[in-house]
Amino acid sequence: MNFRTPAVRLGLLPAGIALALAPSFASAQEAAAGTTDLDRISVTGSRIRGANMETQQPILTMTRESLEKQGFSSVADVLNNLTSAGSPAISRSDSLSSGENVGGYYVDLRNLGAQRTLVLMNGKRLGATTAGYQDLGQIPMSAIERIEVLKDGASSIYGSDAIAGVVNVITRKNFDGGEVNVYFGQYDQGDGENQQYSMTLGATGERGSMTLSAEYSKQDPVWAKDRWFSRDGGKGPNSTPAGDWSNVGQNSTWCDPRVWGDCKPRPQDQPQPEWYTLNAGGNPNNPADYHLLTPAEYANSNEQMSVLTGTERKSLYVNGTYDFTDTISLNADVLYNERNTDQQIAGYPYQSLSWGLPLSGESAFNPLPAAANRQSVEFRRRLWEVPRTTESQLKTLRFAPTVSGYFEFAGKTFDWDVGALWNRNESIKSNHGDMSLIAAEQALGPSFIGADGIARCGTADDPILGDCRPWNPLLPYGVDGQGSLANQELQDFLFPVYTTRGVTKTTSFTANLAGSIVTLPAGDLGFAVGVEHRKEEGSYVPDAFSQSGMSTGLGQKPTRGEYDLNEVYLELNVPILADMAFAKELTLNVASRYSDYSNFGGTTNSKFGLTWRPMDELLVRGTYAEGFRAPTIADLYGGLSSSFERYIDPCGITAPGSVAGSAACINGGAPANYTQLGQGGNVCGSLPCQSGDQFISGANPNLSPETSKSTTFGLVWSPRWVQGLDVSLDWYRYEISDMIIDDSVDRILRDCYVLGNTDRCSSVTRAADGHISAITYGTANLGKMETEGYDLGIKYRLPELAIGQFNIDWQTSYLSKYDEQNQNSAGDNIMMGLVGQDALFRVRSNLNVNWALGDFSVNYTARYYSGLNEDCISIGCTDPDRYAYGEAAPLRKTGANTFHDLQVSYKAPWDATIAVGANNVFDHKGPLMYSQQNSSFAYYGGFDIGRFLYMKYTQRF
Numbered sequence: 001m002n003f004r005t006p007a008v009r010l011g012l013l014p015a016g017i018a019l020a021l022a023p024s025f026a027s028a029q030e031a032a033a034g035t036t037d038l039d040r041i042s043v044t045g046s047r048i049r050g051a052n053m054e055t056q057q058p059i060l061t062m063t064r065e066s067l068e069k070q071g072f073s074s075v076a077d078v079l080n081n082l083t084s085a086g087s088p089a090i091s092r093s094d095s096l097s098s099g100e101n102v103g104g105y106y107v108d109l110r111n112l113g114a115q116r117t118l119v120l121m122n123g124k125r126l127g128a129t130t131a132g133y134q135d136l137g138q139i140p141m142s143a144i145e146r147i148e149v150l151k152d153g154a155s156s157i158y159g160s161d162a163i164a165g166v167v168n169v170i171t172r173k174n175f176d177g178g179e180v181n182v183y184f185g186q187y188d189q190g191d192g193e194n195q196q197y198s199m200t201l202g203a204t205g206e207r208g209s210m211t212l213s214a215e216y217s218k219q220d221p222v223w224a225k226d227r228w229f230s231r232d233g234g235k236g237p238n239s240t241p242a243g244d245w246s247n248v249g250q251n252s253t254w255c256d257p258r259v260w261g262d263c264k265p266r267p268q269d270q271p272q273p274e275w276y277t278l279n280a281g282g283n284p285n286n287p288a289d290y291h292l293l294t295p296a297e298y299a300n301s302n303e304q305m306s307v308l309t310g311t312e313r314k315s316l317y318v319n320g321t322y323d324f325t326d327t328i329s330l331n332a333d334v335l336y337n338e339r340n341t342d343q344q345i346a347g348y349p350y351q352s353l354s355w356g357l358p359l360s361g362e363s364a365f366n367p368l369p370a371a372a373n374r375q376s377v378e379f380r381r382r383l384w385e386v387p388r389t390t391e392s393q394l395k396t397l398r399f400a401p402t403v404s405g406y407f408e409f410a411g412k413t414f415d416w417d418v419g420a421l422w423n424r425n426e427s428i429k430s431n432h433g434d435m436s437l438i439a440a441e442q443a444l445g446p447s448f449i450g451a452d453g454i455a456r457c458g459t460a461d462d463p464i465l466g467d468c469r470p471w472n473p474l475l476p477y478g479v480d481g482q483g484s485l486a487n488q489e490l491q492d493f494l495f496p497v498y499t500t501r502g503v504t505k506t507t508s509f510t511a512n513l514a515g516s517i518v519t520l521p522a523g524d525l526g527f528a529v530g531v532e533h534r535k536e537e538g539s540y541v542p543d544a545f546s547q548s549g550m551s552t553g554l555g556q557k558p559t560r561g562e563y564d565l566n567e568v569y570l571e572l573n574v575p576i577l578a579d580m581a582f583a584k585e586l587t588l589n590v591a592s593r594y595s596d597y598s599n600f601g602g603t604t605n606s607k608f609g610l611t612w613r614p615m616d617e618l619l620v621r622g623t624y625a626e627g628f629r630a631p632t633i634a635d636l637y638g639g640l641s642s643s644f645e646r647y648i649d650p651c652g653i654t655a656p657g658s659v660a661g662s663a664a665c666i667n668g669g670a671p672a673n674y675t676q677l678g679q680g681g682n683v684c685g686s687l688p689c690q691s692g693d694q695f696i697s698g699a700n701p702n703l704s705p706e707t708s709k710s711t712t713f714g715l716v717w718s719p720r721w722v723q724g725l726d727v728s729l730d731w732y733r734y735e736i737s738d739m740i741i742d743d744s745v746d747r748i749l750r751d752c753y754v755l756g757n758t759d760r761c762s763s764v765t766r767a768a769d770g771h772i773s774a775i776t777y778g779t780a781n782l783g784k785m786e787t788e789g790y791d792l793g794i795k796y797r798l799p800e801l802a803i804g805q806f807n808i809d810w811q812t813s814y815l816s817k818y819d820e821q822n823q824n825s826a827g828d829n830i831m832m833g834l835v836g837q838d839a840l841f842r843v844r845s846n847l848n849v850n851w852a853l854g855d856f857s858v859n860y861t862a863r864y865y866s867g868l869n870e871d872c873i874s875i876g877c878t879d880p881d882r883y884a885y886g887e888a889a890p891l892r893k894t895g896a897n898t899f900h901d902l903q904v905s906y907k908a909p910w911d912a913t914i915a916v917g918a919n920n921v922f923d924h925k926g927p928l929m930y931s932q933q934n935s936s937f938a939y940y941g942g943f944d945i946g947r948f949l950y951m952k953y954t955q956r957f
Contacts, residue, residue, distance in 0.1 A: 044120075044148040044168040046589070047157060047528035048514050048573050049415050057152035057609065057623050058714055058730045058791065060084075064145055064172075069850065069859045071901055071919045071950050073183050073196050073217065075147065075169065076105030076136040080942060081863060083813035083844040084151055084791060086111040087942030100129045100427050100502045100540055103311055103341030103392050105137035109151060109164040110734065110787065111818065111840055116629055116706075118154070118162040121169050122333060124400050127423035127506050130538035130559050132161070132632035136169070138337035138396050140215035140315035142181055142198035145172045151732070151791070153625035153710035156591040156607035159532070159567055160630040163708045163736065171333065173319045175202030175211040178957045185950025186220075188923070192308060192948070193220040208322035214315070221310035221342065222945065224302040229928055229939040231302065246679055248349035249299030250384030250477035253277045254359070254367070254377050256287070263378040264353060265681050265769035267671050275380065277476075284474040284481075287367050301346035304387045307937065307945060312340040328405035335398040343390040347383035348434060348552045349679065350473075352444075354693070355437060355552070362446035364455050365472035365483050384477040385485040386495050388433030398423045412524075414515030420508065427502040427540075432495060434553030436545070439494050443471035455482045469493045498553060502540035504633075509533050522586070523575035530569055537562040538633035554694065557639025565630075569593035585613040595628075599636065600704055603628050619716040627708040635740055635779050638699035644679075645695050646688040647745040649772060650753045652676035655687065657754070664753045669766035677771040686930060688746075696776045697742055704781050708736045714791075724797035731790050733817075739783025745775055747782070784821035790814045804853030812845040839940055842866045855907040859917075863899045868940070870894070870929055894927040899944050915952040920944040 045057055062078065072078045079085055086108045106114035119126045119134040126134040147169050154162040183196040198215035224230035247253070253275035255263035260273040275293045282289030318334045352358040359366055361374035368374050402419035447470035448460045457468035469490040472483025480486060485494075510532045516524035540559040549555040570592055577586035589609035596602045607625040614620065648655050651665035652675055659665060661672035678689040714730030749772075751760040765774040791813050798806040818835045835842050843866040851858045870892050903917030926943040935941035 044123075044166055045150045045152065045154050045157060046573075046591075047512055047530060047569075047571050048526045057150060057154075057621070057712055058728070060149040060151065062147040062149075067141070067144065067147070068913075068915075068952070068954075069903065069905075070861070071185070071903055071917045071948070073141065073185070073194055073219075073950075074105055074137055075139055075141065075144065076107055079107040079136070079147070079149070079167065081846070082149070083811050083846055084149075085109055086839060087940070100392075100394075100429065100500075101131055101133045102343060102390065102429075103309060103339055103394065104129075104133055104135035106133055107136060107167055109149070109167075110732070111815075112164040112734065112736070112785075112787070115632070116161060116163040116708075116736075118158055118160075118166045119169070120158070120166060121335070121398075122171055122400065123168060124419070124421050124510075125423075125506060125508070127396060127398065127425050127504060128536075128632075129425070129427075129634075130502065130504055130540050130561075130632060130638070131634040132629075135339070135394070135396075136167070137311075137313060137339065138315065138335065139169050139171070140198060140213055140317055140337075141196070142179070142200050142215045143171045143211075143213040143315075143317040143319075145170050151730075152623055152712050153607070153627040153708060153734070155605040155627035155708075156569065156593045156625060157571065159565075159593060159595055160628060160705070163627040163629055163706070163710070164734070171211075171317065171319060172200065172202070172213070173211050173321055173331070174204050174209045175200060176204045176209075177202060180955045180957075182953045183217075183950065185948055187222065187946040187948050189226060189946055191220065191226060192222040192946075194218070194948075194950070208320065211317075211319040213317045215317075216314055218312045219308070219310060221306040221344075222308040224305040224307050224937065227307055227937075227939075227945055228925060229945075230305070230307055230937040232300065245295075245298035245300050246349055246382065247275070247293060247295075247298050247682055248351060248380045248382050248679070249277075249297060250347070250382050251277050251297060252379055252381035252474045252476060253293050254290075254379040254474060256368075257375040257377065258368070265677075265767065265771070267769055268673055268675060269671065278474060284472060285365065285367050287369075290367075299346075299349075299382050299384075301349075301382070302937070304344065304346035304384070305936070306344050310342040314338045325405075327407060328403065330401065330403050332401040333398070335396065337394075337396040339392075339394040339396075341390075341392040343392070345388050347385065347387050349380070349382045350435065350552065351380045351692075352378045355440075357437065357440050357444055359473060360445045360447075362459070363444065363472075364447045364449050364470060365474060367474060379473050381473045383433070383435065383485065386433050386491055388431070391430045392427065393429075394425060394427045396423070396425050412516050414513060416513045417511070419510045421506065421510075423506040425502075425504045427500075429500040429502075431498040431500075431546075431553060434498065434551045435494050436496055437550045437552065439468075439496075440471070442468045443490070443494060444473070449482075467493050496545065496551075498543055498546045498551065500540065500542040500546065500556075502538070502559075504538040505536070507535045520575055522578035525575070526573035528569075528571040532567045533564070534567075535562065535564040536633060540634070540638075554642045556641040559634055559638045559699075561633045561637030563597060563599045563630075563633075563636075565595055565597045567593060567595045582614045583612070584616060585611060587611045595630075597630060597705075599701075600630070603705060603707075617718045617720055620714075621716070622713040623711065625708075625710045627710065629706040629708075629740070631703040631705060631740055631779075634699065635703055636699055636701050638779075640696055640698040642694035642696055644691050644693075645745050646690045647749065648687045648689070649674075649676040650749055651770070652684075652687075654684070659753055662753065664756060664758075664761070668753065668761060668764065669768075670770040674770040677769070681769075681771070691772065693771075693773045695745060695774065698776075698778045700779045703740055703779060704738055706736060706738050706740055706781070708734060710734045722796075723799070726793075726795045728793040729790065731788070733788035734786070736783070736785045738781040739785060740779055740781060741783045743777040743780045743782060745777065748775065748777055785819065787815070787818040789816050804851050807848075807850040807852075809848040809850075810845070811848075812843065815840060815842050837869050839868070839942070841868065855909075857905050859901075859903040859905070861901040863901070865897045865943075867894050867896045868929070892930075894929065897924065897926050897943065899924050911956045913952075913954040917950055917952075919948040919950070921947060923947040 107117055108114045109117045115132040128134045150166040152165055154166050179200045181198045186193040196217040200213040202211040255273045255275055263273045266272055276290035277293045278284055279289050279291055316336045320332050322330045358376040358378045361376045366377055400421045402417055404417035406413055406415045442457055446459050447455055447457050450456055455470045456463055457470050458464035470483050475481055475484050512530035514528035516526050518525050542556050547557055572590045574588045577583040592606040594604045605626040605628055609623040612620040650659050651670035653660045676684045676689055678684045679692045711733045712730055717727045748760050751757040763776045767773040794810045796808045815835050818840045845864040847862045849860045899920045900922050901919045902921045903915055905915035907913050928938045929940050930938050
């Protein structure tokens with residue numbers, strides 16, 4: 001909204017500029033002389049309303065028109081392409097993510113994590129999962145009027161989670177008429193089809209209005225086998241079967257107990273058991289028809305995995321307003337969203353030694369010669385016939401009414417509002433492809449061939465009745481026969497469907513009062529005061545079988561908990577100087593919020609902001625803010641869960657700063673010449689390496705909140721002598737303490753083996769060959785992080801020419817510091833510099849150029865990412881003198897990348913708009929990143945994965 005004085009335009013950039021450009025920033029601009037209309041506005045980051053008030057912190061505003069100029073179909077895709085945003089750790093490109101957060105669209109400002117960015121809808125919180133993730137995808141694009149992004153801490157105004165900033169999605173209301181939108185796009189490989197259909201209807205009357213928006217969207221998956229960075233495995237230095245492909249393949253292998261006994265891995269200085277696989281066309285019951293497994297026969301699990309998960313959404317949004325009187329109004333929102341997500345990874349790599357379930361000596365399919373004391377056979381087989389799939393459904397129902405008004409007292413105007421919020425998320429997750437260990441014990445146990453030639457479970461004298469079907473795991477994938485895993489009845493017996501149900505509920509009540517107390521020489525002393533009561537409840541409960549741990553899946557116990565809080569805040573806006581030489585405006589803003597939580601107690605967080613306008617065209621602004629993030633329900637009350645972690649074992653001889661052969665390692669069970677082992681018992685080709693055993697993690701009910709301090713300082717310059725030019729430069733700095741993090745495997749191993757903290761060793765268990773077979777850890781307030789950088793924005797609206805109107809928007813973010821606390825080999829706490837590593841780009845820059853002539857317009861965007869470094873152990877290292885993880889470990893450099901987007905649109909005379917475009921129009925391919933940054937594959941999760949072509953049609957009536 002614009003509000004002006006004769007000499008200076010204050011507030012947000014005009015809608016005319018935002019219509020053609022990407023995200024705008026709060027700026028000072030010169031206005032046409034003689035404009036005197038003033039509106040009372042509310043800006044994200046402040047509760048004080050009033051004309052002539054400009055925010056002290058940098059805000060980006062994206063109007064509906066600017067969103068339509070881009071080729072993205074979701075709010076999160078738009079926000080994640082801001083230069084100040086990173087790719088969240090949980091995203092569509094992270095196929096190995098599990099749990100209730102999968103399928104959601106999240107935003108990560110300043111690379112501080114999605115849980116440290118607060119998301120609002122019309123100024124009120126979005127509902128979150130038990131882990132604190134707020135899904136932006138539940139808001140239909142068709143319902144959005146604008147998005148305001150506050151890039152500064154705001155806990156003094158909004159409470160918990162507003163550490164990195166605030167995203168406020170403001171929806172349409174007072175809409176009159178109708179609008180239909182159709183969007184269709186796909187990658188030029190013919191996959192990843194994205195379709196979206198929406199309708200918005202509205203009517204306004206003398207005392208009220210009603211707006212309704214319905215939307216349906218569907219995004220098809222993209223498979224790993226269809227992309228260059230994932231089709232060949234791409235997880236190790238070679239991207240070949242000799243690299244990180246698994247020796248647990250779809251063609252089963254077995255170990256001969258007559259030669260190797262129990263077939264367990266031996267100490268690494270001794271010969272290891274040999275594993276045999278069936279010859280092509282061979283008889284699985286004949287030991288002579290097998291040969292030693294070779295690396296050329298390893299399995300590429302990526303052939304069954306998706307790069308992007310498929311998602312389907314249905315949304316309905318309704319907004320109603322009603323004026324009870326000229327000074328009292330009702331505004332109410334109702335949102336219903338249903339999200340369905342399909343996810344697939346490769347069939348489980350079953351290793352009988354891990355579960356103690358070999359092929360019985362009494363099985364009809366045992367390849368050893370029949371004898372009264374025939375031995376059981378240990379085997380390995382990836383269950384290729386049954387990929388592991390996850391179907392997730394999330395239903396959201398949200399109701400947010402607010403009664404607001406204003407009154408006058410003693411010549412002053414006061415605004416007030418009383419509101420409530422009810423938000424309920426219900427999730428159902430169904431998993432298929434994890435094998436029941438109870439069923440497997442029967443299927444691999446004794447079996448016999450009956451008189452009718454059919455294999456049955458049990459023995460001829462004591463058959464097992466019911467659904468049991470014997471399994472021959474030595475039959476390779478694609479080979480039919482008795483006991484083949486291709487048999488549907490056998491699949492039904494071995495692979496039940498596991499169901500997890502979750503519910504989160506947010507209930508809040510708020511009351512706010514704002515106005516001015518007195519008139520000072522420089523203007524009105526504004527204030528806002530308010531109270532809030534909020535309750536968070538959540539549960540995430542796996543079914544009884546999943547909780548029992550009697551399957552090959554990742555075991556998990558229930559998460560259940562709740563907490564409530566009461567908050568009160570005060571904000572003051574104090575004008576100090578006005579209309580003086582070198583002080584056209586000098587204003588101080590102060591805010592403080594006290595929060596009292598039922599679980600950890602109270603916390604007070606304050607903020608100070610200063611605005612100085614030495615001359616009409618120059619604005620100087622700065623803030624200092626305290627913030628916090630309360631521990632989530634999952635942090636506090638989460639049940640134990642298991643996972644396959646990536647880590648570096650300091651007792652391995654290839655580890656950076658290796659302590660192999662030390663007393664701590666020897667006493668812990670690691671041989672002096674131990675080399676770290678990963679999946680399938682393979683020697684790790686690169687580090688960190690994924691465990692082949694499940695590790696156990698859990699919650700911590702004694703957690704404290706994270707705390708933060710943030711500082712910003714900036715300039716906004718709108719020179720009179722260059723009409724239409726706005727330049728902004730902002731510096732920021734964040735410090736976060738007591739970060740809530742998982743007490744990582746790497747930290748435990750370093751404490752135990754490097755620093756000599758023997759208490760930490762009790763959670764580590766090693767097998768006979770030295771590899772870590774089990775480890776248990778939980779969440780803790782352990783982390784500390786510091787980051788700082790700069791945002792530069794240049795916007796120029798050229799004078800209108802005969803050849804058309806040109807608009808230029810160039811936004812750049814420079815990350816000068818990003819340090820995380822860790823420990824070096826001496827046990828000292830050190831801050832590790834990570835700029836240029838771990839998906840932390842030093843420079844991100846977006847250049848947008850828009851041209852419009854009559855009913856035609858062309859929009860071009862270039863998205864630039866500077867190069868990254870990644871840790872390397874055995875891959876080609878280009879910077880051997882750099883340090884990583886506090887130790888001498890070389891880094892591998894990758895080059896910079898630029899992706900180009902293009903859209904052409906036409907406004908048809910029948911009140912329609914037609915647009916066609918391409919994201920990544922030149923089909924640029926980013927580099928392989930073996931450290932799998934924000935992805936399950938050797939590719940950064942925020943990069944484009946191909947050229948995406950699309951068309952959009954909008955019909956208004």
